[in-house]
Amino acid sequence: MTDTETNPETDGGIDAGTGTESGYDGDSRGDTTPVPIADPELSADARERVTAILEDGRLADGPEVRAFEEEFATYCGANEGVATSNGTTALHAALEAVGLDDGDAVITSPFSFVASANAIRLAGGTPVFADIDPETYTLDPADVRRILADRDDVVGLLPVHLYGLPADMPTLCAIADEHDLFVVEDACQAHGAKVDGQRVGTCGDAACFSFYPTKNMTTGEGGMIVTDRDDVADRAASFVNHGRDVSGTGSYDHVCLGHNFRMTSIAAAIGRVQLERLPKFNRTRRENAAVYDEELADLPLETPTVPTDRRHVYHQYTVRTDDRDALAATLAERDIGTGIYYETPIHRQPAYETVSTAAAQLPAAELAADEVLSLPVHQELSAGDRRTVVEAVRDHFTSQ
Numbered sequence: 001m002t003d004t005e006t007n008p009e010t011d012g013g014i015d016a017g018t019g020t021e022s023g024y025d026g027d028s029r030g031d032t033t034p035v036p037i038a039d040p041e042l043s044a045d046a047r048e049r050v051t052a053i054l055e056d057g058r059l060a061d062g063p064e065v066r067a068f069e070e071e072f073a074t075y076c077g078a079n080e081g082v083a084t085s086n087g088t089t090a091l092h093a094a095l096e097a098v099g100l101d102d103g104d105a106v107i108t109s110p111f112s113f114v115a116s117a118n119a120i121r122l123a124g125g126t127p128v129f130a131d132i133d134p135e136t137y138t139l140d141p142a143d144v145r146r147i148l149a150d151r152d153d154v155v156g157l158l159p160v161h162l163y164g165l166p167a168d169m170p171t172l173c174a175i176a177d178e179h180d181l182f183v184v185e186d187a188c189q190a191h192g193a194k195v196d197g198q199r200v201g202t203c204g205d206a207a208c209f210s211f212y213p214t215k216n217m218t219t220g221e222g223g224m225i226v227t228d229r230d231d232v233a234d235r236a237a238s239f240v241n242h243g244r245d246v247s248g249t250g251s252y253d254h255v256c257l258g259h260n261f262r263m264t265s266i267a268a269a270i271g272r273v274q275l276e277r278l279p280k281f282n283r284t285r286r287e288n289a290a291v292y293d294e295e296l297a298d299l300p301l302e303t304p305t306v307p308t309d310r311r312h313v314y315h316q317y318t319v320r321t322d323d324r325d326a327l328a329a330t331l332a333e334r335d336i337g338t339g340i341y342y343e344t345p346i347h348r349q350p351a352y353e354t355v356s357t358a359a360a361q362l363p364a365a366e367l368a369a370d371e372v373l374s375l376p377v378h379q380e381l382s383a384g385d386r387r388t389v390v391e392a393v394r395d396h397f398t399s400q
């Protein structure tokens with residue numbers, strides 16, 4: 001890594017949990033230097049592309065943003081992309097675009113970054129929390145069915161592809177079809193993940209990505225909605241630009257209420273270069289995860305479960321143990337960054353006290369919050385870093 005991140009993290013990032021802040025050159029890292037939980041890589045090409053934008057002078061919305069939208073949508077196998085200022089605004093705009101009305105209920109996961117549920121509230125809806133599958137940490141379809149049997153105000157599902165592992169989209173989409181619900185995928189942590197060989201982003205009505213620096217690819221701050229539905233793309237593109245008429249007149253005609261959720265050209269320039277590198281980043285993350293799977297298999301902790309129909313892209317490599325806090329302390333003593341995503345489920349957050357559905361009993365999410373710990377798995381880890389992490393985890397359990 002060549003840039004030092006000092007931004008207070010929205011998603012438990014570089015300095016989160018027991019994580020150590022990174023700010024050194026990964027190439028010169030040896031076994032004794034800290035191993036951060038995240039380490040975004042910005043190549044010389046990204047700097048060149050940003051310089052070109054600065055020289056060109058079109059810094060806001062423009063051709064660079066349109067090119068990034070097209071390239072990212074193509075990568076996902078979707079028809080349309082709409083760039084946004086971050087993942088939260090992507091979710092908000094997508095919910096508006098699929099027709100969420102004030103007071104409508106949307107089922108989502110309580111075990112996610114708070115933005116998943118905040119976006120529903122910001123768009124005027126009410127989040128309803130279904131419990132998670134304790135193996136995959138994603139929305140449990142059986143609990144979704146239980147809720148749908150009880151209430152008739154639910155209009156949509158917002159599953160979260162947590163840690164880079166897709167939710168059970170075939171089952172969730174079948175439920176959505178039966179009940180005539182929209183599906184907006186929170187793919188903010190899952191760039192390039194697949195279900196049944198198909199990239200996330202094309203399973204539901206729309207999918208939303210974040211390009212925050214800790215993510216598998218970054219634009220600094222940034223987000224993207226992808227969709228196969230032209231009507232959703234048009235409404236989202238209008239909403240992120242103050243409800244401007246998207247019919248191409250370029251005029252100041254505003255056909256509905258909207259926000260300024262636009263992406264800058266500088267962010268798009270970085271994103272286009274990062275997208276070219278995403279397949280390599282994901283390959284490296286998967287290789288790192290395979291090493292951990294093998295080296296930690298005999299220890300008393302749970303390594304990630306990946307159902308056979310899904311391709312995990314390891315935004316996080318998350319283990320589970322009832323000795324979580326002591327394990328995190330051992331790793332911190334050795335300057336190894338870890339993260340707890342998420343220590344407090346959303347329905348237990350103070351900001352959710354007034355949300356009526358937050359009183360739900362969600363035992364799987366609550367137990368996961370007590371037991372999960374994410375280890376460094378990013379694309380900048382060296383073989384020495386991986387060894388350092390494996391040895392520290394092994395020492396922790398074998399010295400007990």
Ligand SMILES: Cc1ncc(COP(=O)(O)O)c(C=O)c1O
Pocket residue numbers: 010011086087088089112113115116160186188189210211212222223
């Ligand atoms: C699951 C999830 N949803 C939504 C978001 C919101 O994205 P952003 O931070 O870019 O607004 C994030 C990331 O931070 C996330 O991890």
